[in-house]
Amino acid sequence: MVQATAVLTASVDISDLKARFLAAYRWMLIARVVEEKIAALYRGGKITGGVFLGKGQEALSTATGMALRKGDVFAPLIRDQAGRLAFGESLLDCTRTYMGSRLGPMRGRDGNVHRGRPQEGLMAMISHLGAMLPVVAGALLARRFRGVEDTVGAVSLGDGATSTGAFHEGLNLAAVEKLPLVLVIANNQYAYSTPTSRQFACEDLVDKAIGYGVAGHSVDGTDLEACLDTLQRAVTAARNGGGPQLVIASLLRLVGHGEHDDAGYVDPKLRQSSLGADCLELAEQRILREQWATAKTLRDSQDEVQRQIEEAVATTLREPLPDPNTEDWCPLATRHLCEGGSEGR
Amino acid sequence: MITYLEAIREAQAKALADDPRVYIYGQDVGQFGGAFKATKGLAKEYPGRVLDSPISEDAIIGSAIGAAIEGMRPIVEMQFADFSTVGFNQIVNQAATLHWRTQVPCPITIRLPSGGTAGAGPFHSQSMEALYAHYPGLIVMTPATVEDAYSMLLEAVAIDDPVIFCEHKYLYYHLKAEALPTEAVPTGKARIARQGRDATIVTYSAMLHEALACAEEMASECWEIEVIDLRSIKPLDTDTVLASVARTGRLLVVGEAWPWGGVTAEVIARVATEGFALLDTPPMRLNAKDTPVPYHPNLWGTHRPTAKTIAVALRELLSA
Numbered sequence: 001m002v003q004a005t006a007v008l009t010a011s012v013d014i015s016d017l018k019a020r021f022l023a024a025y026r027w028m029l030i031a032r033v034v035e036e037k038i039a040a041l042y043r044g045g046k047i048t049g050g051v052f053l054g055k056g057q058e059a060l061s062t063a064t065g066m067a068l069r070k071g072d073v074f075a076p077l078i079r080d081q082a083g084r085l086a087f088g089e090s091l092l093d094c095t096r097t098y099m100g101s102r103l104g105p106m107r108g109r110d111g112n113v114h115r116g117r118p119q120e121g122l123m124a125m126i127s128h129l130g131a132m133l134p135v136v137a138g139a140l141l142a143r144r145f146r147g148v149e150d151t152v153g154a155v156s157l158g159d160g161a162t163s164t165g166a167f168h169e170g171l172n173l174a175a176v177e178k179l180p181l182v183l184v185i186a187n188n189q190y191a192y193s194t195p196t197s198r199q200f201a202c203e204d205l206v207d208k209a210i211g212y213g214v215a216g217h218s219v220d221g222t223d224l225e226a227c228l229d230t231l232q233r234a235v236t237a238a239r240n241g242g243g244p245q246l247v248i249a250s251l252l253r254l255v256g257h258g259e260h261d262d263a264g265y266v267d268p269k270l271r272q273s274s275l276g277a278d279c280l281e282l283a284e285q286r287i288l289r290e291q292w293a294t295a296k297t298l299r300d301s302q303d304e305v306q307r308q309i310e311e312a313v314a315t316t317l318r319e320p321l322p323d324p325n326t327e328d329w330c331p332l333a334t335r336h337l338c339e340g341g342s343e344g345r
Numbered sequence: 346m347i348t349y350l351e352a353i354r355e356a357q358a359k360a361l362a363d364d365p366r367v368y369i370y371g372q373d374v375g376q377f378g379g380a381f382k383a384t385k386g387l388a389k390e391y392p393g394r395v396l397d398s399p400i401s402e403d404a405i406i407g408s409a410i411g412a413a414i415e416g417m418r419p420i421v422e423m424q425f426a427d428f429s430t431v432g433f434n435q436i437v438n439q440a441a442t443l444h445w446r447t448q449v450p451c452p453i454t455i456r457l458p459s460g461g462t463a464g465a466g467p468f469h470s471q472s473m474e475a476l477y478a479h480y481p482g483l484i485v486m487t488p489a490t491v492e493d494a495y496s497m498l499l500e501a502v503a504i505d506d507p508v509i510f511c512e513h514k515y516l517y518y519h520l521k522a523e524a525l526p527t528e529a530v531p532t533g534k535a536r537i538a539r540q541g542r543d544a545t546i547v548t549y550s551a552m553l554h555e556a557l558a559c560a561e562e563m564a565s566e567c568w569e570i571e572v573i574d575l576r577s578i579k580p581l582d583t584d585t586v587l588a589s590v591a592r593t594g595r596l597l598v599v600g601e602a603w604p605w606g607g608v609t610a611e612v613i614a615r616v617a618t619e620g621f622a623l624l625d626t627p628p629m630r631l632n633a634k635d636t637p638v639p640y641h642p643n644l645w646g647t648h649r650p651t652a653k654t655i656a657v658a659l660r661e662l663l664s665a
Contacts, residue, residue: 110446118414118449126438134407135439141408142415145368145394166434169404176399331441331482333450333505337533339580 017225018292024066024086024224025283028058029302031082032280034091034309038098039259041313047098049111054079056254057186059279060219062086063227064154064184067235073139073153075123075132078113079186079253080156089122091312101319108322129161133170133183140179152238154182160191162208163199171244175212180238182245184231186221188253189275193265206248214244221251222277224286252276347525350517352491353383353456355525356498357420361391364418367502369395370405371422371456380424381458381517402432409453410440418452418502426457426511427471440507441482450505454498459487459511460551460601461633461649463642470638470645472550472602477509478579479606485509485579486532489553491522493576496529504532513551520554535582537589541571544595544662546655547586547612549575552599558652563659570659578608586612587620594625597662601649604632626665631658 035053042051054061057079065086068074074087081094096104097115106115106124116124123139125132136153143151161167162185174181187205189196202208209216215237219230227249234245252275256263270276287293293301330338347355360367369384375397378385388395398405402423409419423429429436436455443451461470478485484506488494494512501508530536538553539560546556553574560570571589575581590596596616598609609630616628631650639645 106446114446116447118443118447123411123414124443124447126442128434128438131403131407131434131439134401134404134435135411135414137404138408138411138413138419139415140411142412142417145412145417146415165431166403166407169399169401170407172399173401173404173408331445332484333444333452334484337484337504337506337580 018290020066020228021224021283022287022292024059024062024228025287026301026305027062027065027082027086028224028280028283030085030091030305030309031058031061033302033305034094034312035081037309037313038094041099042259048100051098051259052078052113052257053255053259054081056252056278057188057221058082059224059227059283060184060186060221060249060251061156063224063231064156064182066228067231068152068154071121072151073121073123073136075125075136075153075155076116077125077156077158079188083156084122087122088120089117091309092316093117095312095316096319099316100321101316102322103319128166130157130164130166130170133157133166134173137170137174137177137179137181140174140181141177144179150239152180152182152235154184154235156184156186158191159185159187159189159196159199159205160194161185162205171212171214171246174244175214178241178243180241180243182231182234182238182247184247185249187248187250189270190253190266192257192261195267204248206246209246212244212246214246215242217245217247219247219249221249222275222279222282224279224283250275251279254278346521346523347491348518349491349494349512349520350381350383352495352522352525353498353512354385354387356495357384358387358390360420360499360502361387361394364502366416366418367394367420368412368417369420369422370398370409372398372400372424374422379422381514383422383456383458402428403435406432406435406453406455407439409455410435410443410451413451413453414443414449418454420454420456420502422456422458424458425469426459426473427468429455429457429473436477436483436507436509437480441480444506445482451507452502452505454501454508454510456510456512458514460513460515461638461645462514463645464640465638466640467637472511472600472633474509474511474578475602475607475611478608478611483507483509483579484532484577485511486577487511487550488576489513489516489550489574491520492526492529495525497532497576500529500532511550515551516554530576532577533580533582535576535585536574537571537585538574539570539572541569542593543569544597544659545571545573545586545589545593546597546599546659547573547575547589548599549578549608550601552601552650555650555652555655556599559655559659562652562656568663575608581611581615583615583619586616587623590616590620590623594623595662596624596628597655597658598628598630599650599655600630600632602633603635604630605635607632626662629658629662631655
C-alpha cells in the first residue's frame with residue numbers, strides 16, 4: 001500500500017511536469033510556426049514595416065507567460081510571441097496587428113510587436129527600451145493603492161535594455177516600493193548588432209540584483225524545464241511579498257534583429273556553443289526521450305497548429321484595412337479639447 | 346488672501362479629498378511638502394497617498410502612466426520643469442500615445458514648476474510648454490491667475506488625458522487673490538484680461554502680468570490695449586484671438602519661452618493663415634532671447650520680456 005502510494009505520487013509529479021512541459025511546448029510551437037508564417041507574408045510583400053521574430057527565445061518567453069495568471073500584468077518585448085500566447089493573447093491579435101486589420105487591437109495605428117490590451121494587463125510596448133518597466137511598476141503601485149493583493153507584474157527586456165536609464169530608474173523604484181515585479185532579461189548576446197562586450201562590463205548581469213537590493217535568478221534559456229522552474233519560482237516569490245525578482249536567461253537569438261537583418265555579425269563560435277541550441281528542438285527531443293508523446297503525435301499537433309494559423313491569417317486577410325477617410329484623427333480621450341482646425345495647412 | 350502657490354496646494358487637497366483615485370508622487374513631496382511647499386501638509390492629511398519618489402523622472406512619469414492604466418489619477422510633480430526632460434520619453438512617447446494606440450485613457454497630471462526667477466539660472470528657469478504642445482495627445486495648461494491655478498488644476502485631474510500643468514514659479518508667492526474661485530472658465534477658452542481697441546497683446550502665464558502692466562502704462566497715453574490670456578496653449582483658442590484682432594487690427598504676441606517654433610510663432614502662424622485680412626500691420630512677437638536663461642538678475646531681467654520691453658514693441662506696432 002505504502003509502495004503503491006509512493007508510485008502514484010511519483011507518477012503525479014512526473015505527469016505534472018509532463019503536462020506543464022507539453023503545454024509549454026505547444027505555445028512554443030504555435031509561436032514558432034506563426035512567426036514563420038509572418039516572415040513568409042513579409043517576404044511576399046503582405047506586411048508593411050518590420051517583422052521581429054523570437055526564434056531561440058520561446059522557452060523563456062513561454063515560461064514567463066505561463067508563470068503568470070489571468071489578471072496579472074505582463075509587458076512583453078519584441079521576442080515574446082510565445083509568452084503572449086501563454087498569457088492569453090489571441091493569434092488574431094498577432095495577425096491583425098501585423099497585417100493592419102482595422103479589427104485588431106491597434107487598428108492600423110501601430111503595427112507588428114507594438115500591440116497589447118492594457119485594460120487586460122497586457123501592456124502595449126513602445127519602442128524605447130526599458131520604458132515599460134516603470135509603467136508596470138506603476139500598475140503594481142496602483143494595485144497596492146486599491147488593495148489588490150496576490151498580483152504580479154512581469155517585464156521582458158533584453159541585454160541591451162540593461163544599459164538604459166529607464167531600466168535603472170524602474171528597477172530601483174520597484175525595489176524601493178518592494179513591488180511584486182519580475183524583470184526577465186533575455187541575454188541573447190546581441191543588442192541588434194552590438195555584442196554584450198560593448199554593452200556592459202560586469203561579469204554577469206545577475207550581479208546587478210545585489211546593487212538594486214532585489215533577488216536574482218540565473219537560468220539556461222535554452223532549457224524549457226529550467227525556464228519553467230525558474231520563472232515559477234521568481235513569480236511565486238514576487239507574489240508572496242519577496243519584492244522584485246531579476247531573472248537573467250542566457251541564450252542566443254537565432255535570427256536577425258528583424259527579418260531585414262541577416263545577423264552576419266553573430267560569432268559562429270556562439271552558434272556552435274550550447275547557447276546556440278534551439279530550445280524548441282531540445283524540447284522536442286526531451287518529449288520523445290521521456291516518451292511523453294510519440295513522433296506521430298507531435299507531427300499531428302504541428303499540422304493542427306499550422307491549420308489554426310492558416311485560418312487566422314485567412315480571416316485577417318478578409319478584414320477591412322484602416323481608412324484615412326473614416327479614421328478618427330483626434331488623439332485625445334477628451335474629444336472637445338482636440339484641435340480640429342489646426343492641421344498644418 | 347490666497348497666493349497662486351496656495352491655490353495649487355488647495356486644488357491638490359481638494360482632488361485628494363474628492364477622489365480616492367488621486368495620489369501625488371514626486372521628489373520631496375511627502376513629509377517635506379515639496380521644494381516649493383506646493384504639497385505642504387498633504388502627506389499628513391492623506392496618509393499613504395502623497396509619496397516621495399527617488400530622483401527618477403522617467404520612472405516617476407512611467408509609473409504614473411501604469412497607475413493611470415489601472416484606473417488611478419496620479420498627480421506628479423517635477424521638482425522643476427527643467428527636469429522633466431529626463432522624463433521626456435515617457436511623457437511624449439508613452440503618455441501622449443497611449444489612448445490613441447490602445448483606446449485606454451491616460452489621466453495623469455504632470456505639474457511643471459516653470460519659468461524664470463531671479464538667480465535661478467539655466468536649469469531652474471525653463472519654459473517647456475511649446476515642447477510638450479508640439480506632441481499630439483497632450484494638453485498644456487499655462488495658468489496666469491490664482492483662480493486659474495486652482496480651477497485648471499482641478500480640471501487637469503478630472504480630464505481623461507495627460508495634462509502638462511505649467512505653473513509659473515514667479516507667480517507662486519507674489520500673485521494673490523481674495524478667495525478661491527467658485528466658478529471656472531473651461532480649458533480651451535482664452536480670456537480677455539483687459540479690453541481695448543488699438544492693439545491686441547496675446548500672452549499667457551507670467552507674461553500676462555507684464556502685458557497688463559504695460560497696457561496700464563499705455564493707457565496714460567490714451568492707448569487702449571486689449572490683452573488676451575490664452576490660459577491653455579493646447580488647445581489654443583484661435584477664435585478669441587482672431588475676434589480680438591478683428592477689433593484692433595494689430596497683434597503683438599508675448600511669451601517668456603524661446604522664440605524658435607514656440608507659442609508666439611504658432612499664434613502668429615494661425616492669425617496669418619486664418620485672419621490675414623484682419624491685420625492692418627504686420628504682426629509682431631516678443632520672446633526671451635535665444636540663449637540659455639542667465640543666472641545674474643542684470644542679465645535675466647533683460648533676457649525675458651518685461652512691461653518695459655513690451656511697451657517698446659507696442660509703440661513700434663502702433664506707429665507702423
